[in-house]
Amino acid sequence: MSGTLYAAISGLNAEQALLGVISENIANVNTTGYKSSSMSFAQMMQQTLSGGTAPTATLGGTNPEQVSGGAAVGIGAVDVNMSQGSLQTTGIKTNMAISGHGFFVIKTPNGYAYSRSGDFTLDAQGQLVTPQGDFVMGWMAQNGQLTGESQGNISPITIQPNMNMAPSATTSVSVNGNLNAALATAASSTATTSGSTVRNVPVTVYDSLGDPVTLNVNFSNPTATANSGTSWTVTVTEPPSTTALGSGTVNFSNSGAITSGSTVSLSLQSTNGSATPQKVTLNLNGLTADAAATSLSGTAGGYPQGTLSNFTIGHNGVITGTFSNGQTQAIAQVSLANFNNTAGLLNVGNNLWQQSANSGTAKIGQPGSGGLGTISSGSLEESNVSLANQFVSMISAQQGYQANAKVISVAQALDTTLVNTIAP
Structure with a gap:
């Protein structure tokens, strides 16, 4: 027995x-x-007990006995x-869930590990970490530019709470709207229509240090032309100075469309230590001159220095910062990894896996590419x-x-x- x-x-x-x-x-x-x-x-x-026998001419075969x-x-x-678990919304933006294939890449004291658990947070130094303090890996942006895998090796993702965005000097100014063609008969540089000042359009630009500078774009001397169009003198100054930083003449057809003088080159001088002279192009392509009332507005490129005020994480894993100057800029991108045989991964605890001889090596890439899944920020994958x-x-x-x-x-x-x- x-x-x-x-x-x-x-x-x-x-x-x-x-x-x-x-x-x-x-x-x-x-x-x-x-x-x-x-x-x-x-x-x-x-x-x-018996290995079985083959059939013969006089006796049938027998099966093995075991x-x-x-x-x-x-x-x-x-x-x-x-297989993927359901996604649960948490509302915590550093929480992430993968929709599709792939694993987050985690750097531990024992080397790289991989996880489907995106229960991440920021530590005191702004590093994106797991509950155990291990680093979440990806690519850091360089001057707001991300090149993903071509950028090189992955590194710990850091989102500094006091991160600054460098200022950008203005290189172009645009004035849009309409000039009242009827003013051409008056030939007056101070003529007004419906309360709008023809000759003064204030525009704020920024120097290389991010300091604001207010310019006045003046339209004056409206005169009629031979083709029944109008011609205007454009002068740009920096109050209280009346010295012209640039000037030109803009011409319009009898239908009000601009025919020449659509750009004016400006040269800004500064005394605050910023790069000088600052070359700026005034673009007037958005102007018309017809019978409608005068209505003008100005816009300018460039922006002052900004401090990080918020950030979001996109489906492609790109972490985009919003800064106090109203600008947005890429900060980093979360990387994902996949394996030929995910069932061959070795479970090492704390929701972490390591590659084994039968899992194949990790293939690291950007979320949403190369068969990798996308990322849902503010969510976690359930069991x-x-x-x-x-x-x-x-x-x-x-x-x-x-x-x-x-x-x-x-x-x-x-x-x-x-x-x-x-x-x-």
Whole structure:
């Protein structure tokens, strides 16, 4: 009966191991990014009583005869289910979930690891980290420019809370709107229509230090031309000085469309230590001159220095900062990694995986490219454990355990009967 007992004991051990896998799945039903496991059994080595015979002319063939040689069943494999879990909105912008394939790349004291759990936060130095303090990896922007994989090796992502955006000097100014063509008959540099001053359009520009400078774009001397159009003198000054920083003549057809003089070159001088002279182009292509009332507005490029006030994370993993100067700029991009065989990854705890000999090497890329999934900011991926399936598996394992225990009980009873028969 020893063979029967050993077979039943192997069954007990196998079912107990299965219950261990099931209990771990159930325990992690609310663990962010957890991937459930399943176990399969394998029949163990059999004792061969007869290897079987081939048919002959006088006798048919016989099949092999095998019985359990002791342990009848063992663990065949423990497989990880890498299917995606549901996404849960958290509203925390540093929380991230991957929609599709891929893993976040994490730098730990023991090297790179990979995770589906995006429960990230910023530490005191602005570094994007896991709950254990490990670094989230990606590409840092250079002067607001991201080139992703072509930029080189990944590095820890940092979002400094006091990050500054360098100022940008103005290189172009535009004046848009309409000049009242009827004023051409008056030939007056101070004529007004509907309360709008013809000759003075204030525009704020910025020097190389980001300091604002107010310019006046003056339109004067409106005169009629031979083609029934109009001609205007354009002069740009920096009040209170009346010295022209640039001037020109802009001409319009009888339909009010601009015909010449659409740009004026300006040369700004400064005494505050900024780069000088500052070359600026005045663009007048947005002007018309017809019978409508005068209405003018000016815009300029450039901006002052700004301080980071907020940031967002896009589906492509790009972290974009919003600055106090109203500008936006790329700060970094989160990287993702994938493997030829994700089921071959080694679970090292804390929602982390490491590559193994059978997973293949990590292929790192940008979210949304090369088969990698996209990122949802403000969300977390839930566990993919199905409680219903786990309870069904648990009932099956329990029944298997009870059946093997019953076999042991019956075998013991048979042994007792045999002993009592031999030695009454």
